[in-house]
Amino acid sequence: MRQQTAFIPTMREMPADAEAVSHQLLVKGGFIRQLSAGVYSFLPLGRRVLRNVERIVREEMERTGAQEVLLPAMQPADLWRESGRYDVYGPELVRLRDRGDREIVLGPTHEEVITQLVGQEISTYRKLPVTLFQIQTKFRDERRPRFGLLRCREFVMKDAYSFAADWESLDAAYRAMYDAYHRIFARCGLAFRAVEADAGAIGGEGGTHEFMAIAASGEDDVVTCSHCDYAANMEKAVGRGTNASLKASADKADAAESVPDAEKFHTPNLRSIEDLVAGLGIGGNELIKTLIYMADGSPVAVLVRGDRSLNETKVKNALNAVELELADSETVLEITGAATGFAGPVSLRIPLLVDLEVAAMRSGVAGANETDFHVRHVVPGRDFTLEKAGDYRNAEEGEACPNCEAGSLRVIRGIEIGHVFKLGTKYSEKLNARFTDAAGVSHPFIMGCYGIGVTRLLSAVIEQRHDENGMLWPAELAPFQVHIIPVSHQDEAQMEAANELYEQLREGGIEALLDDRGERLGVKLKDADLIGIPIRIVIGKGIAEGQVEWKERGSGEPAVRMALADAGEAVRNKLKNR
Amino acid sequence: MRQQTAFIPTMREMPADAEAVSHQLLVKGGFIRQLSAGVYSFLPLGRRVLRNVERIVREEMERTGAQEVLLPAMQPADLWRESGRYDVYGPELVRLRDRGDREIVLGPTHEEVITQLVGQEISTYRKLPVTLFQIQTKFRDERRPRFGLLRCREFVMKDAYSFAADWESLDAAYRAMYDAYHRIFARCGLAFRAVEADAGAIGGEGGTHEFMAIAASGEDDVVTCSHCDYAANMEKAVGRGTNASLKASADKADAAESVPDAEKFHTPNLRSIEDLVAGLGIGGNELIKTLIYMADGSPVAVLVRGDRSLNETKVKNALNAVELELADSETVLEITGAATGFAGPVSLRIPLLVDLEVAAMRSGVAGANETDFHVRHVVPGRDFTLEKAGDYRNAEEGEACPNCEAGSLRVIRGIEIGHVFKLGTKYSEKLNARFTDAAGVSHPFIMGCYGIGVTRLLSAVIEQRHDENGMLWPAELAPFQVHIIPVSHQDEAQMEAANELYEQLREGGIEALLDDRGERLGVKLKDADLIGIPIRIVIGKGIAEGQVEWKERGSGEPAVRMALADAGEAVRNKLKNR
Structure with a gap:
């Protein structure tokens, strides 16, 4: 994409109303804009990162054999009454009436819809287990939306639901998701922990884990052990006292x-x-x-x-x-x-x-x-x-670990980026979603549900990956992998070389961002740091000798000179090893 | 995907409540299910086709240089008051109040949001022209939702908006979209016409065309000439009398x-x-x-x-x-x-x-x-x-064409699958979205807007492409390109050959549907016809001589025998030439 006509409205100053650094940088870098409290537009750079997250999530979901669906946002309130959640959910549930005065809710999650659907369509154990997922827009009327994409009223989630005939099969589906989540967050370049969690309002029996991106700015407390691998959120963590x-x-x-x-x-x-x-x-x-x-x-x-x-x-x-x-x-x-x-x-x-x-x-x-x-x-x-x-209290820093003899507890901050729940039969019983086993006996489905905050991931990644100049995107998520910057857009040799490299990369399936703007170099480099594309190739006077400058954002390494003729190959090698 | 555990709930009987054949087949084939009137869940087959449409749309949009964004569904009612559409839109506009009692609308289109956004972020002609697009869920509380995906209350649209400094530049953006739409609908395998249209409630000056998929079941009348290329919708068509x-x-x-x-x-x-x-x-x-x-x-x-x-x-x-x-x-x-x-x-x-x-x-x-x-x-x-x-009347069959001397008018039925509008300054004036020209003079943006009914396309394609046994998907849209059907899932040689071909195709990046169910061959073939995957490879007793049967859905040609060893290559050749 050519930057002159690209819709990338970077800002010179930090936006005043943004608290979290990820919020500041996403706005300053022209990735997102607020429409109203907790409701954001994704501009081209933000949309490109979002698509990359969606691609990673989709690939890893499909690798587990999960099948993609797309469920409606508008759901009949009566379905939520059947599950009992209509009253429980409170003011966070967005409610409206349609032109026929029927009550509608905008789905904050889709347990009801998917349970009803599978209950209507699958009647025998022979079609089980099945795991369905979607990447879809959710609505939650947060009391205090804040921190940009970290707590929104409209946001994109990946939600998945597994249906099994027995608990062992649920365990296997749960484990497959648990493992897929590790791969997804690793590919997103995140430092994270899977922690034992409380099932909360969504309810259900059995295990549940939250995936927490470690970040000082996180809103959640995560309790970990100094010695063993114990990790739990504050609602679940048990201290053994001093x-x-x-x-x-x-x-x-x-x-x-x-x-x-x-x-x-x-x-x-x-x-x-x-x-x-x-x-x-x-x-x-x-x-x-x-x-x-x-x-x-x-x-x-x-x-x-x-x-x-x-x-x-x-x-x-x-x-x-x-x-x-x-x-x-x-x-x-x-x-x-x-x-x-x-x-x-x-x-x-x-x-x-x-x-x-x-x-x-x-x-x-x-x-x-x-x-x-x-x-x-x-x-x-x-x-x-x-x-x-x-146990009715919060675990505290320094307490003895409940899991080992040697460790003491530490409390760190995290951002919840995913959760995996064993729901059991909570929803299938309420919605009467049943299958018949080999002996002809009817049972409610044994379910799990699995969520990832797709838009929230963007913020979590930036909270961990930034420096004083801007964002540090991993190659898999970056809006572009390569940023080509001619020093002067009026220098024909530089522009020609830049265009040549741009087209060469494009033919190889790599879309670069080409800064063809009539800006001073200082402005271009400042924007480049801000946007955080991993590979930067500056084309200046050295082009007279066929030389360009190669720099990797956030590597701490100085720029190196390189032949223009080698740059394409160097990009391919670099991205192959990502 | 293996059919035994795939969530493809095909039905034996036509669903009784579906009028349009596309609606019948999408439900019977297990592509979609209704949640409530005009609100549908996309099951795995439907979601796969939808993703293919999205991919085609995205590729052709990006080929024009349009940049992808993602705008919110929840929009402040005040923004709609500014544009004047809050009152005009009537009960089709979904309205709600949030927990702070603020009025919200769920966007049926995004002129207001995008005009405000671009007005805030682009201030100079040097950043123009720009065309932004999104593929996003829309809400419209239709009085009579019907015909499955043809008239929904919640649906996916591609909407694009162009911003230009002058009318020539708008003409160019309009033309680029007009041409892209031709490519998109052609790739979807549709017979369609671009027809002159009335701007309707969305308003605006200058040209507007609707893209109509020709279908007897369509809800729109399209007036065409027997002699020249005149084509207009009924709101726009002018008869010259008999x-x-x-x-x-x-x-x-x-x-x-x-x-x-x-x-x-x-x-x-x-x-x-x-x-x-x-x-x-x-x-x-x-x-x-x-x-x-x-x-x-x-x-x-x-x-x-x-x-x-x-x-x-x-x-x-x-x-x-x-x-x-x-x-x-x-x-x-x-x-x-x-x-x-x-x-x-x-x-x-x-x-x-x-x-x-x-x-x-x-x-x-x-x-x-x-x-x-x-x-x-x-x-x-x-x-x-x-x-x-x-001119206050409908043109009628047999009238003289307004465009040529020789032709007479014919009225055919169509399904509106896209529209392109020159909006001019209608929204930019109301929302005070302005840029400064080279002389420092301020002007409102000159806009165009361009829509495609993405979910509706599925139905339009089927209305045109089906036979008495089911759907006939073009390869680019098909949920799978190849359907592998072993005659008996208990025959080891057949299953082994089926698995071998399946894995071989998968390695080449082609995902097949493998019917490993314990059903009779008749049931399998009936479902295969219904689902309409273009290439079908049946593996029966001939496998003893290394032979399989190749059949192309809807080709009218009989099945041909082929060596299993050649099947992979034949698939690749076939799909290359699509």
Whole structure:
């Protein structure tokens, strides 16, 4: 493509409203433009990268034997009512009414449509297993769309769905996708981790992994082990506590009997954990934090240690709740009889979800359910029930790994670029999608679902691959593999050489970007750095001796001189080895 | 792909609810399934054909230098208000509100988005001309979605938009698209005509052509000449009348003075043209039909000859009206003072749109604006004004061609598969999208827009290319080029040969469909005819002598025997010559 007439509106300044570096560079480099919050147009460079991602995804999907389909964005709301997701999904689900006043949703995913389709068309185990995939536009009305392509309201996803007759077959389909995802993200040049994940609102039984691109700017916490290959997202990660608290737990059984009776004491204005730690001169690990939540309208109390943070997803899953929110101060007063900050487990008449670490405490200080009072010598199991003890907190940096003896946990940031779920029969049962086995017995399909954020991948790659001058595209994704830059567009010899190389590459199936603009060299090189095409060939005065300059973007190597006659061959060799 | 595990749910019976043969075959052959009215899922075979169409379209677009983009489906309603289309588009425009209660439309086309985008990013003539295209999902809430992919509510379009600094440059961009469309439709194996068209609601100045696939099942009338290359759609086509009426017109000037005064006479119960022709014993061409319409809320009368039919698009364009509908009987009574069927032009105090053929009549019979009365000896120009004379009727079979002396018009049916429009400055003026010329003067962009119904093409191809047994895909579009059919999946020699050929083709980059199902040969061949893959290789008992059977779908030629060893080479030769 010739740059003079190419629609590549690069900018001189960083766009002011973009926070994430990938967002800044995609806009500055003329790859995307915002139409409205979370809704983007892909300009020619962005579209070319997107096509490359689509090609890689398609190739690796087909390599697993998955078959491509294309499902509609507009879906009948009734189908979503059947699956039960119409109410669960909340305001993120884009809803509308058609001219016949029928309710329609714009698909954020396609479990319902594909389950109904396969349920109608496949009736026997002999046609199983089958995995279907599509690369398609999704809609999700995010509360806070941001970071450019990282969190959009309209975006392209690859979603795949597997249908199997038994769990072993699901395992095989899941594994095939898991492996394909590794190949896809590797070809995209990403540093990533597959982490154990929580199944979340999409539900389902069995395993689920998220694929996380490692990036400081990521919105997700990933918990990894310093020693073994344990990796989980924050909703799933389990900490084993620090060595000190493990020790305390071990001592507990011996020591519990020696704790005096619980005793109320006056703590005026000590509402927060920080107030209590400062005011009482004790550690946060000696405090029992009691949080009152409303779970689908009913109150529950969740207890975590004072120095820990609660994980709402874990609580939601334990309660099988759709909505979970902190109770307001009025509700807290009604339930505990005290102002917020003085709730405690003793004599509280609502369900108590006790974090395992609290359950392991010898004794602690808790709220007294009376404003300005706390209770000391509170013994878990003696002074309140441990019936609903479980893991309700976030794992933290430095905790012991749940998977090995030697490691401790580290928390790093990541961008979710893919997920693989074992759905089991969640959707096939609800939508009555069944097949008949060899014995003539009917069963619901055993399903898996597998997603990749195709547009989001562009941002994830740039978050990892950029420098202070611009983007660093791997050859497989780059909008063009080669950038040909004559120093002066008015120099006939330079332009002739540039055109010759351009045509030669094109004949070999390699489309280059040829900078034929009437710009100064400085402007051209700045744009070239920004756009980040991997191979750059500058044609200057050296062309009098048949010489050009070869530079690889981001290699750190200086430019090398090369005969124009060799440049085409050098490009082919370089791209062969990518 | 191996058919046993391929998701190709063919049906034994024709689907009962499908009218068009393309709809029947696409469903029966397992290419598509309906999700809701006018909304379809593409199954693997359908998706493969769709990808082939996309590839052809993309290749031919890029060959013209057009650059690919991807624009959002969700568009701010305010942008549509700026262009003035928000109100004009009516209920076909899918509208919704997001969680912030902002009004959103789902794009049926993208003039607004692309004009705003280019207006923001291109400021100088030096970056012009530029043509941008996308292959993207569109939404249109059709009142009567039907005929499968021919009229959908969600469908894939290729839309392109050109931006130029002057009209010559627009002409060149238009011509490039016009030529590309010819190549695209030819590669799709279609018989088609480019016809002059009416610009319709999308508006704009200058030329516009529709590309029509010739098909008896088409919903559009195409008017062509028996002699010259004149072709126009019904909204645009102009008839020159039959020779008889032309003669009458020529005689008129001489004869007008001899017509007696207009005279009212009693015509009880003669309301319709048929009633009058029968009751009065005169020809329809001697009657003046007066139709009362409401155009954007104001009444108008349109006069056409009794034996002609009115074309509402022509009337709308003449009035520059958004909405046009026949007045109800109450309104007719109020305006004419008579029941429906007795309206006439004499003394009528609303605008009169007089068709040229009526204007050319010596005299005629018209309604008297009094129930049960008509008027005879009504002379156009004498008894009512011809100020708004124009072409308001449909051209008809057998009329003289407006373009040549020798030909007469024929009306054939077509399916609109593409259109090319010169938009001029319609959108760039409304959205204030401007560039600066070499002299520093600001102008609105001069635009063109160019559409192809990508999903609709599948149906158009099948409407033309099928026989009583199924579809007849051209090799470039076929879901697979080769269908390998072992007679018995239990015969080891046959299966081994089939697998060998399958792998050999795959290595050469040709993906075949291998029917490894445990079905009877009859079922396999029936499905093969239905699916319509162009080359079929049946492997039966002849394999003992290394022989297979080669048959080309739809060629009419009998199967020929061939050495298995030669089959791969024969496939490559055949596909090379496609």
